[in-house]
Amino acid sequence: MSKSFTIPKPISEYDIRLLRIFKAVVESGGFAAAESVLGITRSTISIHMSSLETRMKLTLCLRGRGGFALTDAGQAVYRATLALFESLNDFSLLVSGLEGDYAGELVILCADQLDDNKQRVLAQMIDAINDVAPKLHLVVDQEPIASIEKKLLNDKIHAGIFPGYQQIDNFDYHPFSSEPIYLCCGKGHPLFNSEQGEIEPHILQQYPAIHPGIEINKQGKQVLQNLNFTARAYQFDARKAMLLSGRYLGFLPTQTIANELANDEIKLLFQDSLNYQFDLSLVTRKAAREPHKIQLIKDVAETYCRC
Numbered sequence: 001m002s003k004s005f006t007i008p009k010p011i012s013e014y015d016i017r018l019l020r021i022f023k024a025v026v027e028s029g030g031f032a033a034a035e036s037v038l039g040i041t042r043s044t045i046s047i048h049m050s051s052l053e054t055r056m057k058l059t060l061c062l063r064g065r066g067g068f069a070l071t072d073a074g075q076a077v078y079r080a081t082l083a084l085f086e087s088l089n090d091f092s093l094l095v096s097g098l099e100g101d102y103a104g105e106l107v108i109l110c111a112d113q114l115d116d117n118k119q120r121v122l123a124q125m126i127d128a129i130n131d132v133a134p135k136l137h138l139v140v141d142q143e144p145i146a147s148i149e150k151k152l153l154n155d156k157i158h159a160g161i162f163p164g165y166q167q168i169d170n171f172d173y174h175p176f177s178s179e180p181i182y183l184c185c186g187k188g189h190p191l192f193n194s195e196q197g198e199i200e201p202h203i204l205q206q207y208p209a210i211h212p213g214i215e216i217n218k219q220g221k222q223v224l225q226n227l228n229f230t231a232r233a234y235q236f237d238a239r240k241a242m243l244l245s246g247r248y249l250g251f252l253p254t255q256t257i258a259n260e261l262a263n264d265e266i267k268l269l270f271q272d273s274l275n276y277q278f279d280l281s282l283v284t285r286k287a288a289r290e291p292h293k294i295q296l297i298k299d300v301a302e303t304y305c306r307c
Contacts, residue, residue, distance in 0.1 A: 011084075018052040019081045021045060022060065026078050030068035102133030106293055111145045111162035112280065113237060115255045118177050122161075124304045125297075132296060145214070148283075155289045159297050164281030166215040173281040174298065176305045181251045183223075183274040187265050188246020201226055201270065210239055210250035220276035223251075240266075253278060 021038060028034040031042045031049075038045065046063075053060050060074035070078060106129065114122060126138060143151075148160035153170060164173040183204075185191050191199060191207070209227035213234035216224070231248055233239040236256045242248050243257075243266060252266075260266040282301045288294045 015052075015055065016084075018048055018055070019084065021048045022052055023078070023081050023085070025049065025061070025068075026070065026074075031063065102136050102293065102296065104137065105139055106133075106136045106297070107139040107141075107157040108159045108161065108297070109141055109143050109148045109151065109157055111143065111148055111160065113142065113235065114161075115253075117255060118280070121177065121304055125300045128300045128303065129296060132300075136293075152283065152285045155285060158284065158288070158290065158293050160283045161280055162283065163214055163216075163279060164283060165217055165279070170286050172284050172286055172298075174284075174301050174305060176280040176282040176301070178277050178279045179253045179255065180275045181253045181278045182271055183227075183249060183269045184243055184252050184257065184266050185249050185269060186243040186246045187267075189243075189249070191249075191269065192246070192267050196270070199269065201274075204228075204249065204269075208248050210242055210248050212239075212251060217276065217279070223274055223276050226274065251276075 021034075024037050025031060025034045025045060028037050031045045034045055035042055049061070056077070058073045058077065059071050060077055061071060062069045110122075112118075122140070126140070129136065129138065145160075145162045148157070148162055149168065149171075151157045152160055153168075161176055167173055189207070191203075204226050205228045207228065208230040211224070211229040211232045212220075213232045227249060231242060233242055233250070236252055239250050239252060240257060240260070243250050243252070244260070249269070254261065254268075257266045261268070282297070282305060284294045284297060
């Protein structure tokens with residue numbers, strides 16, 4: 001006796017709309033929290049969710065006095081929903097790339113909080129991109145280096161701005177900025193009131209120091225050999241706070257600590273000898289899915305990123 005089976009119905013536009021609401025509810029943590037995200041009332045959200053469950057013949061979530069929670073089926077549908085929308089986005093990017101049109105998003109992620117000078121460079125680049133491609137929706141945000149590299153490898157973003165000391169074969173690195181960073185200490189540090197000639201370099205190893213937290217260039221590695229690392233901070237603002245505690249030595253660019261230097265809160269040590277270049281690169285993926293957008297970024301960077 002042969003088994004009967006049901007051919008699944010194709011996903012309709014209405015299904016996709018309901019799944020978008022479902023995704024927003026899950027990521028907001030419930031119906032009430034999703035109101036402001038979706039711009040519709042809780043009762044309307046409830047109607048849409050009931051309609052989705054009816055169409056799927058599944059209970060996706062529990063709601064009531066115990067709060068909002070996904071069922072096992074709801075968790076599975078949520079994961080499938082994420083995959084569906086990612087596929088739709090990939091399709092849109094592919095079509096845009098085939099058209100050769102500057103449409104859709106252009107995503108640039110920075111690993112660092114940019115100081116005034118670097119912000120001006122990025123602002124000039126954004127201005128130039130808008131002149132060439134006014135229809136582009138620009139997304140500029142900040143994420144950790146590892147996250148940016150992963151998204152570049154997966155073709156989820158177009159460019160990253162981060163230190164390019166440890167280079168990956170699949171990426172192109174274009175200089176974005178370069179500046180010296182200097183050994184510093186805060187006002188409460190034992191070396192703060194010492195005259196420069198009074199300090200012997202070997203004495204530095206007696207004091208806790210902050211490691212920059214990433215791979216750096218050869219010059220920097222040689223400079224860091226003089227220090228005793230007991231802490232780590234990559235972001236300059238976090239490093240500055242640690243220096244201001246008076247407990248550590250660490251490296252920072254003068255642009256980041258201009259006010260503290262002027263107010264005699266931070267002091268540079270061995271300014272002529274204990275310094276190295278901190279370089280940021282504009283990084284793009286080789287053989288990217290949208291090469292016309294990548295070329296646009298490269299062309300603009302060639303004009304404005306002059307180290």
